[in-house]
Amino acid sequence: MMENGHPVIDIVLPTYRMVPEENERFYPSTAKALADKIIADELSDVKYDEDEAKTWSLNISDKIREAVTDKLKKTRFKIVVQTTIGQMRDQGIRIASRCLWDPTTDNYASCSYTNETLFCSVLIFAICTD
Numbered sequence: 573m574m575e576n577g578h579p580v581i582d583i584v585l586p587t588y589r590m591v592p593e594e595n596e597r598f599y600p601s602t603a604k605a606l607a608d609k610i611i612a613d614e615l616s617d618v619k620y621d622e623d624e625a626k627t628w629s630l631n632i633s634d635k636i637r638e639a640v641t642d643k644l645k646k647t648r649f650k651i652v653v654q655t656t657i658g659q660m661r662d663q664g665i666r667i668a669s670r671c672l673w674d675p676t677t678d679n680y681a682s683c684s685y686t687n688e689t690l691f692c693s694v695l696i697f698a699i700c701t702d
């Protein structure tokens with residue numbers, strides 16, 4: 573198109589967002605509530621078994637990751653779930669994790685469960701992929 577003998581230049585502003593919208597954010601309280609329910613459902617009636625603990629850990633991690641991903645719906649977060657299951661034997665344990673991330677968009681949630689024979693600790697990380 574020409575206007576007054578000069579070409580018309582359309583200016584298009586970038587529409588790519590670098591941060592998630594408010595309704596797309598990861599809220600640790602929501603993830604913790606989902607994880608607490610899943611852990612209680614999976615471990616409420618079991619006794620510690622070293623051979624089964626790996627399977628329980630994988631199942632819990634997968635179910636929590638799927639539940640959190642479904643709750644976030646089409647966001648650009650990578651969800652990582654770390655589940656630790658161990659036997660209760662009058663011992664102490666300390667679980668630590670370190671990440672390099674953007675504190676304005678990335679976040680985490682943690683929860684734990686215990687019964688007479690086992691403990692379970694879950695860390696849920698949400699890392700924005702933008």
